[in-house]
Amino acid sequence: MAQEVDSINNNSNTKLKHSGEVLKQSDEAIKPDVKAVYEYGESAFLKFVAQNVQYPKRCMDVDVTIGFAIEVDGSLSEFKVINEGASWPEMEDEIIRVLELTSGKWIPAKLKHGGNVKSYKAFPLKLRRE
DSSP states (O other): OOOOEEEEETTTTEEEEEOOOBOEETTEEOOOSBOOEETTOHHHHHHHHHHHOOOOTTOOOEEEEEEEEEOTTSOEEEEEEEEOOTTOHHHHHHHHHHHHTTTTOEEOEEETTTEEEOEEEEEEEEEEEO
C-alpha cells in the first residue's frame, strides 16, 4: 500500500506529494525484505525536494511521476518520466535535477539472504503554486 506524504516549501510556495515504490530485478518483480530509503528519512527527502525545486515561472501546476533506480551502493540512476506532467518538460527536468542531488544518500533495498539489491522507486509528484 502506498504511503502519501505532504511537504510544503515556504520559499517557493510549492506543495509536494509522493507515494509508491516499484521494485524489479532482471525484468521480474521482486519484494525485498527491506525497502530502499533515503538515509535521513522520507520526510527529510520530501522536504529536500520541495526546498530545492526551482519552479519555472511560466509553469503552472504539475502532476508527474518520476521513476528511478536505487543501485546497490545507494546511488541513483535510470531517471525516467513515467507520465508527462501537463506538458511542462522543463519542470520534469528540474525535478530530475533535484533527485540527482540525493544520489549516494540512499540506503539500498535488501534481501534477507542476498545482501543489497537494486530497486526502483516511482514518485508521483503534485507541485502546486499557491
